[in-house]
Amino acid sequence: MNTNNQEAPLQGDIEELLPWHAAGTLNRRDAQRVEDALQRDPELARRYALVREELSETIHLNETLGAPSARAMEKLFVKIDAEPQRRQASSLNLGTRISEFFGSLSPRTLAWSASAAALAILLQAGFLANIAIKQHTGGGFETASVGGSITSKEVGSYVLLRFNPQASAVDINQFLERNKLKIADGPAPGDLYRVRVGATALPQDELTRTVKQLQQDKTVAFIAVTE
Amino acid sequence: MQTTSDEVLIARIAGGDRLAMQVLFARHHVRVYRFVLRLVRNEATAEDLISEVFLDVWRQAGKFEGRSSVSTWMLGIARFKALSALRRKPEEELDDETAGAIEDQSDDPETALAKKDKGALLREALSALTPEHREIIDLVYYHEKSVEEVAGIVGIPEATVKTRMFYARKKLSELLKERGIDRGWP
Numbered sequence: 001m002n003t004n005n006q007e008a009p010l011q012g013d014i015e016e017l018l019p020w021h022a023a024g025t026l027n028r029r030d031a032q033r034v035e036d037a038l039q040r041d042p043e044l045a046r047r048y049a050l051v052r053e054e055l056s057e058t059i060h061l062n063e064t065l066g067a068p069s070a071r072a073m074e075k076l077f078v079k080i081d082a083e084p085q086r087r088q089a090s091s092l093n094l095g096t097r098i099s100e101f102f103g104s105l106s107p108r109t110l111a112w113s114a115s116a117a118a119l120a121i122l123l124q125a126g127f128l129a130n131i132a133i134k135q136h137t138g139g140g141f142e143t144a145s146v147g148g149s150i151t152s153k154e155v156g157s158y159v160l161l162r163f164n165p166q167a168s169a170v171d172i173n174q175f176l177e178r179n180k181l182k183i184a185d186g187p188a189p190g191d192l193y194r195v196r197v198g199a200t201a202l203p204q205d206e207l208t209r210t211v212k213q214l215q216q217d218k219t220v221a222f223i224a225v226t227e
Numbered sequence: 228m229q230t231t232s233d234e235v236l237i238a239r240i241a242g243g244d245r246l247a248m249q250v251l252f253a254r255h256h257v258r259v260y261r262f263v264l265r266l267v268r269n270e271a272t273a274e275d276l277i278s279e280v281f282l283d284v285w286r287q288a289g290k291f292e293g294r295s296s297v298s299t300w301m302l303g304i305a306r307f308k309a310l311s312a313l314r315r316k317p318e319e320e321l322d323d324e325t326a327g328a329i330e331d332q333s334d335d336p337e338t339a340l341a342k343k344d345k346g347a348l349l350r351e352a353l354s355a356l357t358p359e360h361r362e363i364i365d366l367v368y369y370h371e372k373s374v375e376e377v378a379g380i381v382g383i384p385e386a387t388v389k390t391r392m393f394y395a396r397k398k399l400s401e402l403l404k405e406r407g408i409d410r411g412w413p
Contacts, residue, residue, distance in 0.1 A: 011347055013389075015393075016389040016390075016392070017389075019367050019368065019392055019396070020367060020373065020374060022368075023367055023368055023371050024371070025367075025371055025372065025373040025374075025376075026373070042403060046411075047412055050410055050412055051396075053345075053346075053349060054349065054353075054364070054396065054399065055368045056346075056388065057346055057349040057350050057353060058364055058365065058368035058369050059368065059369055060263070060346065060350060060368045061350045061354065062261050062365065065260075065261045065265070067256075067257045067260060068256060068257070068260045068270075068273070068274045069274065070276055071274065072256065072260070072274045072277050072278050073249075073252055073256070073278075075275075075278040076252065076277075076278040076281050076282060077245070077248075079278065079282050080245065080248065080282065080285055083285065085243070086242070087241030138313055169379055197408075223308070
């Protein structure tokens with residue numbers, strides 16, 4: 001425990017957050033608290049102006065410190081060359097390779113790819129559903145076990161959904177309420193949630209329309225139909 | 228244009244990719260150098276230390292777990308190296324330029340104020356802070372580290388980070404007062 005805490009004057013915790021607010025490193029909730037306090041309290045706003053001066057001059061001071069010479073890099077690579085040989089980059093794990101692949105795509109390409117992937121999954125789901133219906137209606141009998149597994153399924157229409165990492169809990173709650181959605185399961189690997197979009201099994205075209213509509217919401221990073 | 232993330236570079240470095248190391252170095256070496264220089268106050272020592280910091284990054288990339296950002300991880304290594312160097316040389320070395328920027332005690336506050344603008348006096352006061360206070364001010368204002376990240380780099384609880392920052396700023400006000408500027412705070 002820091003002994004300084006005992007000597008600290010009666011400062012509100014808001015005032016302690018001013019330096020981080022000026023630097024833009026507070027979370028959204030704290031930043032809002034500080035903003036509200038600054039609106040209410042002119043003395044706090046005056047002190048915030050002092051913080052901004054300090055921030056500006058600290059940046060100025062550091063920027064005038066210059067940079068190391070090229071020798072620093074040369075020295076580093078001489079030392080690296082003296083290190084034992086290491087296995088090559090082909091050993092990157094799958095997660096890194098996936099994140100590298102997605103990182104290399106432009107946001108526009110990524111958005112198109114996600115849409116195309118969602119569409120492909122929808123088509124595939126429709127195709128599989130067709131086959132299932134044909135098999136179900138075409139056969140003359142049904143085993144007890146198959147019948148049992150069908151009736152045990154949850155009723156409704158579901159999608160797999162990943163929320164935008166920037167979305168707050170409030171954003172997600174509002175999104176779910178606004179669209180009358182319910183999280184049924186998750187998160188699964190990849191931060192995917194199984195979300196119920198309808199209490200009954202929606203027709204395929206309606207489900208497609210719903211998915212496309214939800215995809216437009218900034219809270220959603222990825223969405224696809226699931227069983 | 229898309230840039231490869233620091234995390235991907237670290238994964239490549241762990242696999243022995245020298246080019247990834249060059250990119251990471253180019254991206255971060257100036258900030259790491261300035262952070263170290265403000266602690267050790269000697270350009271040659273700071274330059275030596277950054278090659279040591281990045282050598283550690285090369286060696287330990289495979290152990291990076293991504294619990295913090297790469298820049299926060301590197302500043303933590305840099306801090307450790309700088310403090311070790313200071314322990315080896317108990318007397319803080321001051322090169323001419325840095326020493327010149329710190330204090331000019333020959334003038335009384337009124338004369339000093341007349342000579343310099345407020346910004347210059349503020350920078351002078353920032354340089355005159357103790358290493359502990361300089362460090363926290365730089366991490367928050369220049370390196371844009373959150374309370375949690377500063378706590379990770381310096382190795383203190385988050386509550387202490389806030390308190391230390393408060394006292395660093397208080398000391399800054401006192402140093403400015405000595406130089407003829409009363410900020411009316413604290």
